[in-house]
Amino acid sequence: VKRPALWIASSIGVVVALFIGVLATRDAAANRVAPSPLVGRPAPDITGPGLDGAEFRLSSMQGKFVLVNFFATWCVPCVKEHPEMVRFAQGHAAVGDAAIVSVVYDDERADVRRFFAQRGGDWPVVEASGAKVDWGVRGVPESFLVAPDGTVLTRIVGGVTASGLEQLLAQAKGGGR
Amino acid sequence: VKRWLPVLVLLAVLAVALGVGAAREARPSGTSARVTRIAKDVRCPTCEGLSANESDAPASVAIRDQIRAKVEAGYSNGQIRAYLVDRYGQDILLKPSATGVSALVWALPVAGLTAALAGLVLVFRRWRRARSQVAPADAEAGPSTRRSSTSCSTRWPTSTPSGRRATWPTTTTPPCAPTTPPAPRPPSPVSTKTFWRTTGFW
Numbered sequence: 001v002k003r004p005a006l007w008i009a010s011s012i013g014v015v016v017a018l019f020i021g022v023l024a025t026r027d028a029a030a031n032r033v034a035p036s037p038l039v040g041r042p043a044p045d046i047t048g049p050g051l052d053g054a055e056f057r058l059s060s061m062q063g064k065f066v067l068v069n070f071f072a073t074w075c076v077p078c079v080k081e082h083p084e085m086v087r088f089a090q091g092h093a094a095v096g097d098a099a100i101v102s103v104v105y106d107d108e109r110a111d112v113r114r115f116f117a118q119r120g121g122d123w124p125v126v127e128a129s130g131a132k133v134d135w136g137v138r139g140v141p142e143s144f145l146v147a148p149d150g151t152v153l154t155r156i157v158g159g160v161t162a163s164g165l166e167q168l169l170a171q172a173k174g175g176g177r
Numbered sequence: 178v179k180r181w182l183p184v185l186v187l188l189a190v191l192a193v194a195l196g197v198g199a200a201r202e203a204r205p206s207g208t209s210a211r212v213t214r215i216a217k218d219v220r221c222p223t224c225e226g227l228s229a230n231e232s233d234a235p236a237s238v239a240i241r242d243q244i245r246a247k248v249e250a251g252y253s254n255g256q257i258r259a260y261l262v263d264r265y266g267q268d269i270l271l272k273p274s275a276t277g278v279s280a281l282v283w284a285l286p287v288a289g290l291t292a293a294l295a296g297l298v299l300v301f302r303r304w305r306r307a308r309s310q311v312a313p314a315d316a317e318a319g320p321s322t323r324r325s326s327t328s329c330s331t332r333w334p335t336s337t338p339s340g341r342r343a344t345w346p347t348t349t350t351p352p353c354a355p356t357t358p359p360a361p362r363p364p365s366p367v368s369t370k371t372f373w374r375t376t377g378f379w
Contacts, residue, residue, distance in 0.1 A: 037266050044264075106235040133243040136264035138222035138236055 030081070031164030036136055036144075036155035043068070043146045044135060046103060048128030051113055056126045058101060059150070065098040065169060066146040067160075070137045072107045073115040078141045081159040086120045088162045098169060099123060103131050105140045147172060212245045215257055219244075220271050228271055 038044070046058040046068070058068070069085065071078040085100055092098040100123040104112050112125060131137075135144065138157075145154040145168055153172050156164075216230035221237045229237040229244075240261070247257045261269050273282045 035266075037263060106239075129239070130243055130246065132236070132239040133261070133264060136266070137239075138265075 030159045030161045031156055031168070032158045033168075034155050034157045036152070038136060038144070038152040039155060041152055043144070043150050043152045044131070046101070046126055046128045046131045046134075048126045048131070050127075051109070051116070051125045056101075056124050058146075061099060061101065062150050063148050064096060065148060065172065067098070067100045067143055067165065068103065068135070068146060069100060069143045069160075070103045070105045070132065070135070070140050072105045072140050073111045074107065075105075075140045077159040079119075081141055081161070082115075082119050082121065084160060084162045084165075088160075088165045089121065089123055091162070091166075101126060103128055105132060105137070145169070145172065208245065208248050211248050211254065212241060215244050215248075215254055216241050218258070218271050219261060220269050222265060222269065 043058065046056070048056060050056045058066070067085070067088070071082075073079070088098075089100050100121075102121070102123065102125045104125065104127045109127065116125060135142075141157075141159050143156045143160055144152055145156070145165075147153050154168055156168075213230055216237075217228050219229040219240055221227040221229050221232035221234055222240070223234045223236045224232050227237075229240040231237075244257055244261075247260065252260070258270065267273070
């Protein structure tokens with residue numbers, strides 16, 4: 001083989017390019033369940049003004065499964081998971097067995113209002129600065145599934161999908177929650 | 178007095194430094210100082226190697242705000258740390274706490290050092306005792322009774338009285354065999370194996 005160094009360098013370059021291509025094009029991991037000290041314990045209450053200005057309390061939603069979702073409009077995975085959450089909320093609106101609450105994470109009220117106006121979603125959106133630490137949130141998006149009795153069931157990091165949420169909900173219902 | 182002066186000066190400096198440090202730690206401080214002090218011991222949840230005090234990541238800012246709120250609400254430093262551990266887990270603290278299983282991180286090095294020192298003291302005592310037992314035995318035995326193998330071999334008969342050549346090995350006692358038991362050997366430089374045997378670990 002003539003010029004072996006050129007061949008070796010070219011081979012390595014092709015492998016690296018393929019690797020980068022795979023990483024750049026693959027879907028981000030969704031519905032990743034992560035441990036949390038809160039799982040199995042009563043959910044910390046969330047109180048604060050909603051987008052409509054009315055005071056919101058998470059404890060008022062007891063009796064149904066609640067997905068507490070921490071999000072920001074500047075967070076790309078949050079934008080990506082939003083249509084999935086809309087689909088999940090619509091699927092359970094008639095039955096009323098599950099609902100979503102979004103908690104604003106380091107964002108402006110006007111941006112959040114515009115975000116929901118453009119992308120849909122009619123569930124409560126709360127501004128509660130202390131909730132991030134109360135729930136041990138490390139980054140966005142991060143979600144917690146809360147049982148009808150107010151117990152934290154699951155922590156999900158890095159975005160959700162409607163099918164993933166349905167699966168978690170089915171597991172929770174199967175577990176007697 | 179002149180000889181001890183540098184030592185006394187060093188001791189005085191050490192005492193003053195310790196006193197100042199202790200007073201500084203115990204001094205009551207304002208809200209901001211307390212927030213800073215607590216946040217310094219808290220890990221930034223989203224960054225590597227930074228405390229919540231140093232980082233401007235949203236999660237760190239939120240932690241600082243919450244620490245401030247808790248300080249203003251009258252929580253103690255310990256209660257605030259316990260609250261953060263309760264929400265994020267033990268790994269949120271940069272320094273492990275000195276209670277429960279985490280206390281082993283602090284206790285084990287001290288216990289290890291103490292055990293090592295105790296072991297050394299034990300070994301040195303045994304060596305000293307062994308040496309003191311060897312020295313009188315050497316003195317009693319004296320140099321005349323200890324014959325070297327070289328002198329024996331030179332005096333060993335090369336042939337038997339019958340004229341036949343003696344072959345080695347033989348059951349015949351050599352005439353120069355020492356009549357007194359050989360004195361115990363003095364302690365030699367100790368190998369690692371011997372060290373652990375004498376300490377009782379082997």
